[in-house]
Amino acid sequence: xxxxxxxxxNLENLYLDWQEMxxxxxxxxxxxxxxxxxxxxxxxxxxxxxxxxxxxxxHTVDNDLRRALAQMRRQEQQQQKLVSALKPLDEDxxxxxIGYEQLAVxxxxxxxxxxxxxxxxxxxxxxxxxxxxxxxxxADLMSFDSHMHAxxxxxxxxxxxxxxxxxxxxxxxFDSVNYPILSQSASPVTKLCxxxxxxxxxxxxxxxxxxxxxYPKEYGRRLYREIGMVEEQHVTHYGSLIDPNPTWLECLVxxxxxxxxxxxSAMETETDRHIRPIWERLFDMEVAHLHAAAQLLLAYEGxxxxxxMPDGSFPEPLVLTSNVDYVRDVLKNTVTLTADRESWTPVxxxxxxxxxxxxxxxxxxxxxxxxxxDIIERLIEREGRDYRYETAENPVKALxxxxxxxxxxxxxxxxMANK
Numbered sequence: 240x241x242x243x244x245x246x247x248x249n250l251e252n253l254y255l256d257w258q259e260m261x262x263x264x265x266x267x268x269x270x271x272x273x274x275x276x277x278x279x280x281x282x283x284x285x286x287x288x289x290x291x292x293x294x295x296x297x298h299t300v301d302n303d304l305r306r307a308l309a310q311m312r313r314q315e316q317q318q319q320k321l322v323s324a325l326k327p328l329d330e331d332x333x334x335x336x337i338g339y340e341q342l343a344v345x346x347x348x349x350x351x352x353x354x355x356x357x358x359x360x361x362x363x364x365x366x367x368x369x370x371x372x373x374x375x376x377x378a379d380l381m382s383f384d385s386h387m388h389a390x391x392x393x394x395x396x397x398x399x400x401x402x403x404x405x406x407x408x409x410x411x412x413f414d415s416v417n418y419p420i421l422s423q424s425a426s427p428v429t430k431l432c433x434x435x436x437x438x439x440x441x442x443x444x445x446x447x448x449x450x451x452x453x454y455p456k457e458y459g460r461r462l463y464r465e466i467g468m469v470e471e472q473h474v475t476h477y478g479s480l481i482d483p484n485p486t487w488l489e490c491l492v493x494x495x496x497x498x499x500x501x502x503x504s505a506m507e508t509e510t511d512r513h514i515r516p517i518w519e520r521l522f523d524m525e526v527a528h529l530h531a532a533a534q535l536l537l538a539y540e541g542x543x544x545x546x547x548m549p550d551g552s553f554p555e556p557l558v559l560t561s562n563v564d565y566v567r568d569v570l571k572n573t574v575t576l577t578a579d580r581e582s583w584t585p586v587x588x589x590x591x592x593x594x595x596x597x598x599x600x601x602x603x604x605x606x607x608x609x610x611x612x613d614i615i616e617r618l619i620e621r622e623g624r625d626y627r628y629e630t631a632e633n634p635v636k637a638l639x640x641x642x643x644x645x646x647x648x649x650x651x652x653x654x655m656a657n658k
Contacts, residue, residue: 240552241551241552242496242500242529242551242553243533243544247529247530248523249527250310250314250527250528254317255317260317260321261321261324263513264325264326264327264328265514267329267334272397273345273396273508273560274511274514276341276342276346277509278322278514279335280439280505281322281502281518283438283439284435285315285318285319285498287437287438287494288495289315289319292312292315293312295308295490295491296308296312311495322521332453333385333459336463337374337377339446340377340443341374341396343370343373344367344370344397344562344566345397346559347367348562348566348569349560350363350436353555354428354432356420356429358417359420359429359433362417365476365578368569368573369402369403369469371402371403372402372404372611373405375399375400376405376611376614377389377462377466378390378628379626380459383621388626396560396561397562397563398563398566398567398630401644401645401648402574403576404611404649405465405611407586407648407650408469410472410578410595411598413580414578414580415476415479415578416476416580417476417581419480419482419483421482422482422484425482427548427550427554430482430493433480433481434493434494435497436477437477440477441474444470444471444473447466458610462611465609465610465611476578488532488536489536491532491535492529495529496529496548499525499526500554502518502522503522503553503556504557504558505518567634568634570633570634577589578595579593586651612646615644616644619641619642619643635648
């Protein structure tokens, strides 16, 4: 599939009316979990498109170019409103959050499994364990507050158990910045990967930032606040992989290409017969936006799309599916890593003067005030053990005890954490 070879529709014919922006939501009781995660991903994709377009507009004085951006942006906003409306009224903040973290786990794993650049793969695997642990912390909050089991929400496709503990995620800002992957040396898959994962993590950061004050219990507000800070680190972590050298117009083409690819992937893999036609409609809109962006690149810079992506054909569709074995392998082999400037190092190999330890001492001085730890302790105190959904025991021995939240894994050597 090469979207540049498709005949685009006229942009003037693509505006949505209010009825089209108000689709019938999915049924929260029957929907496949990966339909929910696709909705979250495409919502974030549209937010990224709109936000990028606003920033572009603020960095050019050409009003004809601004008008062209405004036209695409208006339609991107309409698309975002349509996608957002697919979430049903009876899905509360925490249930929706479980979908966010399932997306983070299985999207990251899917991208890592096909990633060709070893540095980018290592970046994906590192943050994967953190989102995996976030799913566990939120699931235990759900168990504590409502006695609901999140395994039903994730369809038992994704395990729920400790990863690298969230308390270990809090690192100095200097350690969230990675090397950019330059376009000249990056494959199309790698460029798409960096764009997609940054978009997804940014949507998660924004969601937690906005909903935290609305959670009805103070300890829940604190958990959203804490994990929201980690998501900001992840946005920096992944966003720094993106090549900063392309022009604004080249970035516009890349954005529209990534959107078109994701809608194509969604319509190719969607199992809900009511939602698949929505992905098809929005894919047609993105093809038109992609062609419009390519025309702007030619008009303003005299460059064709082939000069920035010689082969415009999409890679294989992005498939959201269960990744239990992959996640377990990453957990077993990398749980003790922490970020160390532009690389990742076992925490017991870090010098005592490392920024990681200084930041940990400042932010996590009293672990009992760290909500990601406290919510597990609350549940253990009430129920006698934490909540998990495991297909087998945790591959990390130090994380198997369900009556104790081990907060030293990822903060000191595994040998010490096992004691």
